[in-house]
Amino acid sequence: MTEKKEKNYKTSEKQDKKKTESLAKAEKKYLHEEESAETLIRISGYDIPGSKNLLTGLTRIKGVSWAVSNAVCVKLHIPKSKKISELSKPEIQQIEEFLKAFPVYSFLKNRRFDRESGETNHYIGPNLDIKREFDIKHLKEIKSYRGLRHALKLPVRGQRTKSHFRSKGTAMGVKRKSK
Numbered sequence: 426m427t428e429k430k431e432k433n434y435k436t437s438e439k440q441d442k443k444k445t446e447s448l449a450k451a452e453k454k455y456l457h458e459e460e461s462a463e464t465l466i467r468i469s470g471y472d473i474p475g476s477k478n479l480l481t482g483l484t485r486i487k488g489v490s491w492a493v494s495n496a497v498c499v500k501l502h503i504p505k506s507k508k509i510s511e512l513s514k515p516e517i518q519q520i521e522e523f524l525k526a527f528p529v530y531s532f533l534k535n536r537r538f539d540r541e542s543g544e545t546n547h548y549i550g551p552n553l554d555i556k557r558e559f560d561i562k563h564l565k566e567i568k569s570y571r572g573l574r575h576a577l578k579l580p581v582r583g584q585r586t587k588s589h590f591r592s593k594g595t596a597m598g599v600k601r602k603s604k
Contacts, residue, residue, distance in 0.1 A: 464510045468521060469486050470550050473485050479503060479507045479508070479509060480495060481494075496533060500523065
């Protein structure tokens, strides 16, 4: 009888430990969510956590790569390690204006020699999405190889399709020869 009680006591101790650990994890998660929800800075229509450095935070904006983010920091003379939450309102406006005008070398821009205008531009956010959709639509209309691959929802850039890119709804397989 005493052995059973000892075993039960040990198992209950283990269960209590697990419960306290899980409660501690939940409390940490709650506090972390609370901290992250506190400071969000809006730059060019995107919410960026205030705890991020300027260099990494700007990459959260669609159309801003690491190179573009670095160019913003260098051209505007803002330290890359500065936190997003430490930016003043004039600095944020300066960043937004810089991203709209984007006076840098053309190789950093994401839309070189535009098909319609022939100009080199840099698009950010929803404008970039719209341009991309129109490009894909144009490829489909002229029935190029890439356009056909987009229309069939297959990989466009030459990946192999034997084992990947299976569509979810239809069953694919190998047919056996009839006897």
